[in-house]
Amino acid sequence: MIFMSPKTVKALFPSFLTFSFLYFVINLILSGYCFAGQTEENIITLESAVKTAIENNTDLFVSSKQVEISEGALQSASGAFDTSVSNSVSYVNSKKGLFSDDNDEYAGGKSAETNTSYNLNYTQKKRTGNTYNVSISSLQELDNKIPTEKKHNTGNVNISVTVPLARGKGAAAATAAEKSASASLGASRLDYSSDLAATVLKTVNAYWDYCVIYRKLEILKQAVIESEKTMNEAQALFKKGRIHKEELSALIGSLNENINLKIQFENALNEAGENLKLLMGLYDEKPMTLFKPVDEFPVFTNCVKKSDFSSLEIYLNKAFQTRPDFLACQKRLESAGFDLISAEDSVKPAIDLQIGGGYNGISEGTSQAEAFKALNRNINGANAKASLVYEWPCANNAAKGRLKQQKASHDQQAAKVKTMKKRIRSSVAIALSDLIKSAESLESAKKSVEAYEKSVRNEAKKYSRKNSSSIDLISLQDRLTIARANLIDAAGACTKSLAAFKYELGLINGLYFTDNAITFSELTNFDDIK
Incomplete structure (x- = not known):
């Protein structure tokens, strides 16, 4: 066993405290508690x-x-070539009194007319620029005149094509916005x-x-x-x-x-x-x-x-x-190139050739079925039509301004x-x-x-x-x-x-x-x- 005198202990004690304190501080720093604070990993x-x-x-x-947003814009632009189908049914019943000098006779002493129409329309614009239209209609006209009661049924079928000759002509112009x-x-x-x-x-x-x-x-x-x-x-x-x-x-x-x-x-x-x-x-x-x-x-x-x-x-x-x-x-x-094509096309005049054909049919009868039978009865031949539509804004500033913008863009x-x-x-x-x-x-x-x-x-x-x-x-x-x-x-x-x-x-x-x-x-x- 080692024994130290009181003087020796007193002399070593401050040195021991000093080194102990330094060792404690160093370990605090190493453990991350001093200065930086405790952290999680x-x-x-x-x-x-x-x-x-x-x-x-x-x-x-x-x-x-x-x-x-761009997907929506493309879907909207492609909508120009969507097929459009519409149909309508119209029923009109008209009654009116008779004048004293009216020589016609009507059942019930009153004039009564009934018109019923059926319409089906199909429109499709192709990416070539042409627009196709098919329309089918039927009209039934009835009245209560005596003795010649009116019971007319008229059927009509028409097909038409619109061909652009200037503005909108060709696939390049027609599809520019979509592209x-x-x-x-x-x-x-x-x-x-x-x-x-x-x-x-x-x-x-x-x-x-x-x-x-x-x-x-x-x-x-x-x-x-x-x-x-x-x-x-x-x-x-x-x-x-x-x-x-x-x-x-x-x-x-x-x-x-x-x-x-x-x-x-x-x-x-x-x-x-x-x-x-x-x-x-x-x-x-x-x-x-x-x-x-x-x-x-x-x-x-x-x-x-x-x-x-x-x-x-x-x-x-x-x-x-x-x-x-x-x-x-x-x-x-x-x-921007496609927009420029569209802008260049817009300054052209609109010249559209419309050609079409179809037929008319008639039948007599008061039943609703007769209105549709008229589409294939008593057809006397085909109809034909042609027209040329021209449109040209005098100054055309809107189109010219858009063209200038698109060129710069x-x-x-x-x-x-x-x-x-x-x-x-x-x-x-x-x-x-x-x-x-x-x-x-x-x-x-x-x-x-x-x-x-x-x-x-x-x-x-x-x-x-x-x-x-x-x-x-x-x-x-x-x-x-x-x-x-x-x-x-x-x-x-x-x-x-x-x-x-x-x-x-x-x-x-x-x-x-x-x-x-x-x-x-x-x-x-x-x-x-x-």
Whole structure:
């Protein structure tokens, strides 16, 4: 048993309290209760983050409603070619008194007439511009005159065709409005796909930004633990007089620097987490609720190289064929072209040739059936008719004004397509360059970590044999910490550059309202780029 004198206990007690207090504060900081506050963690993956963001994104909801508006516009435009069928039945019973000089005799002393008509009409405008009409009618006329009671039944069948000779002539003019609406619908659906891709890209970037800070914070936590361990060993050596006070002070400074960095990254993690939740639409989540990212940074085995920059034209062609925003712009140009055709047609005069034929039939009788029998009785031959209708507004300012507007609108849209094409060329080139450089940076960061890990292992062996100072060891450990953090930064930058390059090529693109989930593999591999 070891006994200490009261003086010895009194001398050691303040030192013991000091180190105990420092140890308690350090553990508080490491456990996350000091400065940053206690937090909760929920597991999150890239796929779940993207899925949630798509489900909750307001812009996508607005885009989906715009698609419905365009669908309604197309349905309305197609209604011009709907078949129209109408029928009517009319019954008129008329009674009147007789004048004193009226020589006709009527049953009951009053004139009574009954007219019953049946009409069926069919109209169909074809996409060739012609309009076809078929009408079938029957009229029954009865009265009570004595002795020649009227019991006439007349049937009539007519078929007519209206052929535009100027305005509205041909399928191009007749279907211009419908084709314009169809192109606008295609543009709206592509806009939805473009908004979807933008939402995915923003979420992917926010997720990997969060992962970068989360992983770097883990590295700093481990660095603090290692620094604390080295400092404790140095304190023991200092008590034995085997190291100088300056060396111990340097170790304490290194530990406090790592602790300070850890606190800064905890704050940065909270900020990145709130940004990610905002993009995911999780407005009701508790503030400062942290996610634990499950996904590791992807390992790129088929990455791009400098030589791939020579394939820029291939990538550009892919972008022009698949980017939804560019395809939507082209669809709007197509729609503007159809509107221009319609406007050019509207300034023409209306000259319509109407030709038709039919027949009339008659029968006598008072029964309702006789009214329909007249359609195929006592037919004396076919009827024929032809007419030419001409309409021309003198000034025609409404049509001319619309034509001027549509020409300008078409020119505007053509200019937008050219501008977007130039912008895509630039953005694809920049994205490819960023991806190549970030891939090179990632490889360099990996080599740096491997080299420093080897150096730290060798220095640790030398330190254990008392062949080097603790300052040399902690200096290499700090450099290894920085190298590991740089590797995390490089991995995050490379993953984000890949997602950005895919976006520029139009490869982050979901079909309109499909249930196909966007997978982790789609966002992190080069298979669809090569």
